[in-house]
Amino acid sequence: MQPSVWDAADGESGRARLTMSTRREAEAVIVTLVGELDFDSAEMLGELINTVFSEHAARVLVDCAGLEFCDSSGLNVLLRARLAARAAGVELALVGVPVALERVLDLTGTTTAFVRYAGVEEALAGRRGDDAQNGDGQASAEG
Amino acid sequence: MGTDTIERVDDAALLLIIEDNATHRYILASWLKRAGHTLLEAGDGTEAFNIPSERARDGLALPDLAVVDVHLPDMSGFEVCERIKSDPATAGTPVIHVSATAIAPSDRTQGLDRGADAYLAEPIAPGELIATVAAALRYSRARVRAESLAARLGVLNEATLEIYGASQAPALAAAVAKAANRLFGVAAVVLTQSPHSDAVHLNSGLDGSAPVSRLVSADLLAQLVGKSLGNRVGVATAQATAPLWPGGDGLIPLAGEVTVTAARTKRGRPPVVVAVGAIIRQDEDRKLLTQLTQTAALALEALRSYTEEHALAVTLQRAFLPARLPRADGIELAVRYMPAEVENEIGGDFYEAVHTRAGLLLAVGDVAGHSMEAAIVMGGLRHALVAYAFDGAPLHEILEKLDRLMYSVWPGWTATVCLVLIASGGREIEIANAGHLPPLLRGPGGACELVREHGPILGALLPQRPAVRRPVAAGTGILLVTDGLVESRGVDLLISLEALRRAAAAAPENPDALCDTLLEVFRRPQEDDIVLFAARIADNGQDGPGRADEGEGD
Numbered sequence: 001m002q003p004s005v006w007d008a009a010d011g012e013s014g015r016a017r018l019t020m021s022t023r024r025e026a027e028a029v030i031v032t033l034v035g036e037l038d039f040d041s042a043e044m045l046g047e048l049i050n051t052v053f054s055e056h057a058a059r060v061l062v063d064c065a066g067l068e069f070c071d072s073s074g075l076n077v078l079l080r081a082r083l084a085a086r087a088a089g090v091e092l093a094l095v096g097v098p099v100a101l102e103r104v105l106d107l108t109g110t111t112t113a114f115v116r117y118a119g120v121e122e123a124l125a126g127r128r129g130d131d132a133q134n135g136d137g138q139a140s141a142e143g
Numbered sequence: 144m145g146t147d148t149i150e151r152v153d154d155a156a157l158l159l160i161i162e163d164n165a166t167h168r169y170i171l172a173s174w175l176k177r178a179g180h181t182l183l184e185a186g187d188g189t190e191a192f193n194i195p196s197e198r199a200r201d202g203l204a205l206p207d208l209a210v211v212d213v214h215l216p217d218m219s220g221f222e223v224c225e226r227i228k229s230d231p232a233t234a235g236t237p238v239i240h241v242s243a244t245a246i247a248p249s250d251r252t253q254g255l256d257r258g259a260d261a262y263l264a265e266p267i268a269p270g271e272l273i274a275t276v277a278a279a280l281r282y283s284r285a286r287v288r289a290e291s292l293a294a295r296l297g298v299l300n301e302a303t304l305e306i307y308g309a310s311q312a313p314a315l316a317a318a319v320a321k322a323a324n325r326l327f328g329v330a331a332v333v334l335t336q337s338p339h340s341d342a343v344h345l346n347s348g349l350d351g352s353a354p355v356s357r358l359v360s361a362d363l364l365a366q367l368v369g370k371s372l373g374n375r376v377g378v379a380t381a382q383a384t385a386p387l388w389p390g391g392d393g394l395i396p397l398a399g400e401v402t403v404t405a406a407r408t409k410r411g412r413p414p415v416v417v418a419v420g421a422i423i424r425q426d427e428d429r430k431l432l433t434q435l436t437q438t439a440a441l442a443l444e445a446l447r448s449y450t451e452e453h454a455l456a457v458t459l460q461r462a463f464l465p466a467r468l469p470r471a472d473g474i475e476l477a478v479r480y481m482p483a484e485v486e487n488e489i490g491g492d493f494y495e496a497v498h499t500r501a502g503l504l505l506a507v508g509d510v511a512g513h514s515m516e517a518a519i520v521m522g523g524l525r526h527a528l529v530a531y532a533f534d535g536a537p538l539h540e541i542l543e544k545l546d547r548l549m550y551s552v553w554p555g556w557t558a559t560v561c562l563v564l565i566a567s568g569g570r571e572i573e574i575a576n577a578g579h580l581p582p583l584l585r586g587p588g589g590a591c592e593l594v595r596e597h598g599p600i601l602g603a604l605l606p607q608r609p610a611v612r613r614p615v616a617a618g619t620g621i622l623l624v625t626d627g628l629v630e631s632r633g634v635d636l637l638i639s640l641e642a643l644r645r646a647a648a649a650a651p652e653n654p655d656a657l658c659d660t661l662l663e664v665f666r667r668p669q670e671d672d673i674v675l676f677a678a679r680i681a682d683n684g685q686d687g688p689g690r691a692d693e694g695e696g697d
Contacts (some may be wrong), residue, residue, distance in 0.1 A: 036632070038632075039512070039513060069632055069633070071626075071630065072509065072511045072557075072559070072626065073511055073512060075511070075557070075600070076511035076512065076555075076556075076557045079557050079600070079602065079603045080555045080557075082603070083550075083554070083555070083603070083604065099635075103635065103636055103637065104636075107578065107580065107597075107636065108559060108578030108599065108600040109576075109577070109578045109597050109598045109599035109600060109605070110578065110599050110600055110603060110605070113599065113603055113605055
C-alpha cells in the first residue's frame with residue numbers, strides 16, 4: 001500500500017486541523033495522526049479506520065504522538081475502532097499516547113481499554129512500554 | 144475619393160480623427176458626420192493625446208474609435224496607435240489608419256502588426272470608410288459587452304456565495320441589495336419575508352454604503368407582485384414609473400423609472416422582490432436581474448427549511464429531557480440546560496432526577512456527537528436509566544446494564560454518565576461515574592471537592608466500579624456538569640476543573656444562584672451543550688430528605 005495522506009480541514013480557515021496518513025509495515029498498518037481530533041475530524045478518521053480494516057492487516061497501530069487535542073468525539077472513534085478490531089480479530093493499539101489523549105482516556109476510565117506502545121519501533125517489535133496494558137482489563141481507578 | 148450617397152448608421156458613436164492635413168480631415172469628418180457620428184478632431188499626436196485626459200477631467204465620454212493618419216508632424220500614426228493600445232483606459236478603442244502616401248502592402252502590414260484594427264489607403268470611398276468604422280465598432284462593442292458580462296457574472300457569483308452565507312433574512316436581503324447595486328449601478332431595494340414570521344424587511348443599498356433595513360407592511364409585498372407574479376411560482380418582471388415609496392429615514396427613494404422583479408420557489412411562500420431604480424432594457428441585464436432574484440428566493444427557501452429543521456431538532460431534544468424535576472422533601476434542585484450556540488448542531492447532553500427505592504437518584508450524561516441521532520440515543524438512554532434505576536439496584540449495575548444496552552442497541556455510540564444517589568434519610572450519598580466529569584461536593588462549610596473515582600465510559604463494554612459512598616450533612620451541595628461548561632481547546636481539562644472547583648466554592652449556596660453564577664463565570668462562545676445540575680440538602684429539615692409526592696416528572 002502506498003503511503004497516503006488526508007487532511008480534515010477547517011471549513012472556515014482552510015487550515016488542516018487533523019492530518020492523517022497510513023503506511024504498511026509487514027503485517028501492520030500504521031495510522032499516523034497529527035493535529036486536533038475533534039467532532040469535525042473524527043468522522044474522517046472513522047472512515048479511514050474502516051478502510052484500514054478492509055485491508056486485512058493483522059495489526060492496526062494508531063500513532064497518536066502528534067495529537068494536540070482530542071475530545072469525546074475523537075475518543076468515540078477510537079473506542080468504536082477498538083470494538084470493531086475485537087470483532088474482526090485484529091490487534092488495535094495506540095502508540096505514543098500524548099498528554100492530551102492521556103487526559104481524555106483517564107477522565108473517561110478507558111486508560112486500560114487499549115493495548116499501548118511507547119513508540120512505533122516498540123510496537124513493530126511487539127515490546128510493550130511500562131504503561132502497556134492488556135487492553136481488556138479493569139478500568140483505571142483514580143482520575 | 145468617391146462620392147457615393149451616405150446613409151445614417153444605426154449605432155452612432157463618438158469618433159476621434161487625427162489628421163494633419165486640414166482638407167483631408169474636413170472631408171473624412173464630414174462623411175462620418177453625415178453617417179450620424181460625432182467627431183473630435185486633432186491635427187497631430189500631441190493634441191490628440193490631450194483629448195482623453197481633458198474629457199475625463201470634465202466627466203465626458205472617451206472616443207469610441209480613432210481614425211489616424213499614418214504621417215503626422217510630431218510622431219507616426221503607428222506610434223499613436225501603439226500608445227492608444229498600451230494605455231489601459233483606451234486599450235479597447237479600435238484604431239483605423241488612413242494614408243495617402245504609405246500605401247504599399249508593407250505599410251499596411253506594419254500598421255496592422257503594430258495594433259491597428261484596419262488600414263485604408265487612398266483613394267478611400269466614403270462607403271468603405273463608414274463600413275470599416277461600423278465593422279470595427281461592432282467588434283469592439285461586442286468585446287466590451289462580453290467583458291462587462293463576464294465581470295458582472297463574477298459579481299453575481301460572489302453575491303451568490305454571500306447570499307447563501309446569510310443566516311438570517313435581513314442579512315440575505317442586504318446581500319441581494321448590494322449585488323443589485325453593483326450589477327446595475329443604480330439604487331436597489333429588496334423585500335423579503337423572514338422565515339416563521341410575518342415581518343417583511345426592506346433593504347436598500349447604493350454606492351457601496353451599508354444597506355439599510357426596515358420593517359414594512361406585508362401589503363407592500365403583495366402590492367408589488369400583484370400585477371406581475373401574483374400567486375404563481377416562478378419569476379416575473381414589471382416596469383413601473385410611479386413612485387413605489389418615498390425616501391427618508393435612511394431609505395433610498397425609488398421613483399421614476401423602476402424595474403421590479405419578483406420570484407417565488409414554492410406555492411404559498413411569500414415572494415422575494417428586487418426593485419432597481421432604472422428601466423432594464425438589455426436582454427443580458429434582464430437575465431442577470433432574473434438570476435439574482437431567483438438566487439435570493441432559493442436561498443431564502445433554504446434558510447426557511449434550515450430554520451424549520453433546526454427548530455424541530457431543538458424541540459425534539461427538549462422532548463427527550465425531563466419536563467420538570469421531581470420534588471423531594473429537604474432537597475433543593477436546580478438545573479440549567481444551554482443548547483450549543485452553533486446553529487446546525489444539537490447535542491446529546493442530558494440530566495435526570497428520579498425517586499427510586501433507594502433514594503433520590505440524580506444523573507447527568509453526555510452522548511458523544513452532535514446530531515439528531517445523538518439526541519435520539521440520549522433520549523433512549525435516559526428512559527432506560529429511569530427503568531433500570533427504579534427498583535433501587537446498585538449504581539454500578541445500572542451503569543453496566545446501560546453499557547450493554549448501548550453496545551447492543553446503538554453500537555458504536557458512547558456516553559458518559561455520572562450517577563449520584565441521595566440515600567433515603569439524607570445522611571449518605573453514593574456516586575458512580577462512568578467516564579463523566581467528576582461531580583463536585585460542597586461541604587456545609589463551603590469546602591469543595593471533586594470526587595475523582597470513576598469507571599469507564601458506557602458503550603465500550605468495560606466493567607464498572609462499585610459506587611463510592613460519602614457521608615453528607617445538612618447544607619451539603621452536589622454539582623454535576625457536562626464538559627461544554629469547562630472544556631476549552633488548548634486548556635488542560637484538569638486546570639479548567641480546578642477553576643470550576645474554586646468558582647463553586649466562592650459561589651452562593653442556593654442551587655439556582657450557584658448555577659447562574661457559574662454560567663456567568665464560564666461564559667464564552669459556546670460550541671457544545673451545557674448542563675449544570677445542582678442539588679443541596681436543606682438545612683431546615685428535622686428528619687433529613689425523604690420522598691415527597693410523586694412530583695410532576697415525566
